Amino acid sequence: MDQPHDYAISVHGLVVSFGAHLVIDNLDLDVRQGEILGIVGASGGGKSVLLRTILGLLPKRSGSIRVLGNDPDAIGIEAMRDVERRWGVLFQQGALFSALTVRQNVEFPMREYLELPDALRTEVAETKLRMVGLAHEDMEKFPAELSGGMTKRVALARSLALEPDIVFLDEPTSGLDPIAAGEFDVLIKTLQRTLGLTVFMVTHDLDSLEAVCDRIAALADGRIVAVGSMTTMLACQHPWVKAYFGGPRARAESKAVAPPPQKP
Ligand SMILES: Nc1ncnc2c1ncn2[C@@H]1O[C@H](COP(=O)(O)OP(=O)(O)OP(=O)(O)O)[C@@H](O)[C@H]1O
Ligand SMILES: [Mg+2]
DSSP states (O other), X not given: OOOGGGXXXXXXXXXXXXXXXXXEEEEEEEEETTOEEEEEEOTTSSHHHHHHHHTTSSOOSEEEEEETTBOHHHHHXXXXXXXXXXXXXXXXXXXXXXXXXXXXXXXXHHHHHOOOOHHHHHHHHHHHHHHTTOOGGGTTOOGGGSOHXXXXXXXXXXXXXXXXXXXXXXXXXXXXXXXXXXXXXXHHHXXXXXXXXXEEEEOOOHHHHHHHOSEEEEEETTEEEEEEOHHHHHXXXXXXXXXXXXXXXXXHHHHHHSOOOOOO
16 A cells, blocks of 8 residues: 655646636546656647646646645745756657757756756766767757757756656657657666656557556546556556557557466
């Protein structure tokens, strides 16, 4: 049984709407310390809205959110800045600042939150970039000169700049070919293990869910309708979850977990 302090993020009774458009409707979700939680859900179903609301970038109508034991509503702006320093984000859109080089992009959060000498800040940025597999000659490039996969790696490096406890990744492998996506998955898993990160990862990629996620949470009808392993997803009777995990790859998986056929 999980204890509340085991949770990096706890969301309860969350409601988010835009005018009359209810996007998140009484959502509950606990993210365990140190896990990679994969969030799946229909396009337009509210995954990015959920992520942005947890980050305090969108207002909630009601409900509670605790991040690393803190209630953003209660702790005040200064204390909240300390909490913000403990998370990194790879946004779905607008991953990098186009006017800054790769290295400057990774230095940006450090400029915002830390007072480091220039040389040290540069060194830390270069270390993060090497960690995600960027070559030295790419560090002075501008975002427009990068491939999609490199852009994602730089955005990941930037999310790690402040040595966070939690990283939020919104579709980190979208737009990558399956090999590049697979490599990115391995990178995320390795970083999570070596840095002890908690990872909140929105993804549409069934392979990523299988390969890297400790648990999966399915968002449908504005709520988390199932949370657990792939086996839990396959057993879930919610129509969207059934349709999503009932595709050809998921069927192969369900065969793998089914008992072997009996000999006549
Ligand atoms: N700032 C906003 N103002 C008004 N409506 C918004 C805003 N942000 C999101 N929405 C609406 O909220 C709904 C959920 O959007 P969201 O971006 O969370 O979907 P998603 O699950 O992330 O989809 P995708 O998988 O395509 O990224 C959509 O109907 C979207 O139009
Ligand atoms: Mg989204």
